[in-house]
Amino acid sequence: MSSNQDLDNFVGLSAILTGFSADDLNPQFSPQPVAVEYLQTLQAKVAAPLVTQLLTTYQTIAAQFPAAEQPAQVQVQILTDPQMGPVARNIIRMWYLSIWYDGYDTGPVTGFSPGTVVSSNAYTKGLAWDAMQAHPMGYSEMHYGYWATPPQADDSTDAGSSANGNSSGGGQA
Amino acid sequence: MTEQTNYDVVIVGAGIAGGLAAYKLAQAGKRVLVLDGGPGVPPNRGAYMEKFYLSMAKTPESPYPDDPNDPRPVVLDIGSWQARPPTGYLVQNGPLPFSSTYERVGGGTTWHWMGTSLRHLPNDFHIQTTYGHGVDWPYGYDDLQDWYCRAEWEIGIAADVDHQQYHGLKFWNPDDPTRQQPYSYPMPEILQAYQDQVIERRLGNITLEGQQVTVSPTPQARNSIPFDDRRVCAGNTNCIPICPIQAKYDASIHVGKAQNAGAEVWFKTVVYSLDVDTQTGLISGVNYKQYEDPAGPVTQTGTVTGNIYIMAAHAIETPKILLNSATNELPGGVANSSGQVGQNLMDHPTQLSWALMPEPVWPYRGPLSTSGVESLRDGDFRKEHAPFRMEIGNEGWNWAMNDPWGSVNSLVAGGEFGATLRSTLNGLFIRQFRFGSLVEQMPLSTNRIVPSKEYTDNLGIPRPEITYDLDPYTRAGYAAARKVAAQLFAQMGATDFTSPNMSSASLFFYEDEPYILNGAGHVMGTYRMGNDRTQAVCDANQQSFDHANLFLLGSGVFPSVGTANPTLTIAATTLKAVDNIIKSVLK
């Protein structure tokens, strides 16, 4: 599998795991694509055969099932699998909290479990903050007084949310 | 070695008290030297921010260096406060853990203060006389009013006077001796969070303990307009542990201004004792150890001398140094003929109550807090229980439940994923809300800090050993704060989720009900001022009763602590004390 295929599969699987679109997870022209950092973290922390099994399982699901049925298949084939399930849940945590938690495959993980923040770039792109329609504590791009009114959706990034699992972002020469 | 020096003033500590004092004294043409144990103010806050981003636990201390030669307490120590040898810097005897922390870096603890800049209330200055509890200050609100104004302009406070005139607070132009001319804060008030508006609307008309409950915009040391070459607040929601863009004031600003005005500052210079001339009773030198590598050996020990000495090392390190200066002639330590040095350690024990609102309030946005309920800071009930101010947090359940880390992990562990996970989290997070009620703590002679006889730090200096408890009056205030929070939640239709963790190392009881002790980060009371030299360490000018050339700055001088966050009062009392030094002492 080429590394681009790995990234495509990782982003496609991540989109189903997180509930965010592939374009949200890996926007075109991103100068610091966090998807690449997360895939590298996954590959550094988890044995290669298991990573390959995870990504090929997803690839097969994506090829065999229409988009609407893929989440259920991911649940059945990946999240309930004793090997792949814990890895997939740690991928969700990584996307939401920018942390790779240690011990994810041996016991319960809580907000106080040990782990590693993937990078400062990753911290600023944690999905938990998007899920709450706020911003990472310590990193906001909004302007003075924004807090006095309810948040606005960001049309520029949300409008393209239709799942496009095969978008190859990054695209650096 | 003793340096041949001719400083007018030697100041120990480069935080807000030391920084402001050095600035004012240097501007007045005095030769000033500041000694600080920590690393200097970095050229930019990149290293601090990077450490914050990469910290697993975003504690107040997380951005700052963990230097062995410059140790300080951190909140992560509290869970194991009983361990021996101690796992943290403080040696804690209990029965409750002292839960507030401080920083030992250039600029001090203002790096991670909230920026809340309330004045003490008039009645806070004479609670013994009015309510029969605590200790009166040696002066009243009217004596400090002008200095509050000047402190607000030095720091840069955003507030509107019209919204701050409660519980007898009066404001006038400090340059007007008739006290008639109006006063304005230097910046308009910070816009209140959307959530504050919802709370105000939902509270409607409610009266508790005889007080109409209202939501007030909080005076804040953050820019609502461009001020002092700093940007306006962008709502990074990170005042604690660190403002990324310095829209919030920190004392590195006055440390820099002091240096621009000619003050010398020596960093990585840890003061451990003072010398006293036994003939004159005057302080004759400051003893220090220097290091270069923050984990390396002492590179220099020495004594530096001046005409006037100012201790501004905050309310744990200052008494530690004074007590560590004990000699055969002064067995109780320096400035301690009253025996009060190190006693009366106080905090604002903070009662957290958290709830889900019945509608979205959009937390985790804006400064960490923009409003509070100030209604229960004063009233006749102070005869019965401690008063409290209710800070309205803008960070959802971040403090209360470690969110978003807590809820994301519990939902993922529960099997949620994908669109369901995202929408469940959204529904939860956008309705989260908490009160943090800061309770006035009473001074107790048994709540004290002494230099440990058993444990020393990396440089061989005794570590602070702390004995700490809450008195019944303070506990009653804590319980009242919890009860009021529950009443306000009910009034707003919010669902109360407050539940004490029964296995917490900070658990305590009042009338058989369990509570969790939280620190406010306010360390106060350990070298109090007063009129009676047998009951206080320094007088109303913050001059030591025992040593005429020794002055003490900071919240350690507070005889009682009210419910206002202490920094503004530290600044006001410092400006007042330094003005006296310039006009009457150094002349």
Next chain:
Amino acid sequence: MRFSRPMICMIILSGLACMGGGGCTPVQPPANTNATPAATATANNTSAAPTPPPGTLGPAIPHDANFSDNPQTLAAIQHDFDVFSWQSFVALNWPAMPDGSADPGKIIGADGDGAVVWDGYKEPYEVFLPDGSTPTPWGQQQLPAQCRNLGPPGDKVLQMTQKVSDDVLDASGQPFGTGPLVDQQNGRYVRYEIRINRDTYDYIVQNTLYNKEGQQAFTQLIQFPKGTNPSSQAPDAPVGSIVIKAAWKVIDPAQGDIPGRFHKVQAYVYTRASDNPPTPPSCELKTVGLVGFHIAHKTASAPQWVWSTFEQVDNVQVGHDAPPGTKANFFDAVSTYPVNTPPPRPWNPNAVLPPDKRSQVKRVIPIDDATKALNAQWQAWLGGVNKDSVWQYYELVSTQWPTQPNASPTGPKPAGDPAPPFLANATLETYIQGNTPNVSSSCIMCHNNATTTNSKFSDFTYLLERAHKKGGGK
């Protein structure tokens, strides 16, 4: 005509036209997207003078980048913006006629160093007057009082081509009090000036944004004009708002400066009164050389503005074709002063620091290889015009642009995910270089925090916070 990138972006983002459109699928670029001809990869004046494509060195300020037909990748678009930066640099530094406009009969550097186009732009002190009154009209200048009695500076001209300037260098510190920069040759503070073009000036004046009352009364979103490249449909498309920030060091050949490597002017070095440290107002005439040059340009493809930054090639290390003995402007290998650290306080703008306290600057993020290759090409072209041209001794550090230009200014991510994410000029953001989000120098991220005096978002310029009250006062 080719498609401009924003049009393509909008199509992609709206999800309307991409379903069957092959052109929307990102494709890997050919390996040589950014390759430059080998002959131009090493710039020096000894090889045969290279000739750029006709019209490359021209006086026309591009109104926006031109996007190539190559597959659009991050690197390809970066290249297009970098070319835009060089074209802008050349056009702004084009020889000016007495009225300030570009002289079409001349070529940059051909006749030595002289008055250039951006000299005619307005400085903020002329726009945000202490009494909040209407600024002087475009084309007229009013010097600060301290500078008025210094007389015409003709006597001090060191070389006949040197321009007699009206530059007022009124700043000696870097953003937010991060500190001054001290040059290695003279031990003096680098001085700064800001200039705005006509479109920027007109927007401020027409909307009365030059005083506090006008800012208070202006209730719309502040939106400076965007540049759009002229086309047959829009032959008069505006150039858009341009703000220039320049850094200058004192030039003194007796102290080892090599004047032929700098664009020089005689400038009024103006020190404002200050009480910390106590400094009286003063003004003196000095020969100064350009060491840093920011161009911020609001364009249709970049509502977050395009941020181009140039430096003199000897800033942090000695650049190409330097005579023996040339020393870097801001680095000396034998100095022990800590790197990227401001000088010790007090920061007195008139200080002359001893050699062991002068600035030691290192570039934290190296110039990208593709940008280096482009620099070599343009430097060779400029040297080809005149082997003594000062302009060949400037280099582009990079160009920052928004990868998500359509981000709403009132949405959650208005900065538009800039590329590169961090960008610093060694002379202008010396002490905030690095890679830490929200702290390290990033033109767009920082200017995203800019406001008016009443904290309204001011469209990526801090200038509006300089406004005073009508009748005086802050």
